[in-house]
Amino acid sequence: MDHKQLILSSAFATLSAVLALAAQPTLAADASKEKCFGIAKAGGNDCAANGHSCAGMAKKANDGKEWKLVANASN
Template structure:
């Protein structure tokens, strides 16, 4: 395989890998609520890790969960990371 073919194959592989990634659709009825997740109960990457369910402490202000819009403050959470 020559260099040009290798570059082309690498580029195609990269495009296909990106296209296969799941995306989170924005849900207007939900909002991120920081500081309310339990241990291993966060919804997505934050705080130095790359996956949901990896929160090491409960109620960490940098971890978040999706909640119904307008309920975060009632849950004693914050709309921004603390």
Template structure:
């Protein structure tokens, strides 16, 4: 417990100094952030922006077979992702 207490003391000292931060560690590549926040702000009026032609189609959308087949970029993952161990 004593060594743990020391560790906690130095951990707190580090936290108080607060010189760390993730920016240098995990977000070195600023490009990764894109403008996510800005894009989100632009979508915040979704309630009005999507008052759309889609909603005014003549018929209820019947569920068609093709709507059950994923056709997006998931194909880029192919079968390459391996199931996690223990699954």
């Protein structure tokens, strides 16, 4: 495989991975749940916030910017 084919193959694989992730349903799509801010324990958040990009990365407990999904009170 020459250099050009390697670059194209890598670009295609990366694009495929991004599109596959974009097609995944989000946690917030569940109408029976809602985000509740400030209750997540350290390492117990449900999604990105505070400069990190993943669930389970909260650095401190009860941070007002971190959230957990909880049962929707209006249902």
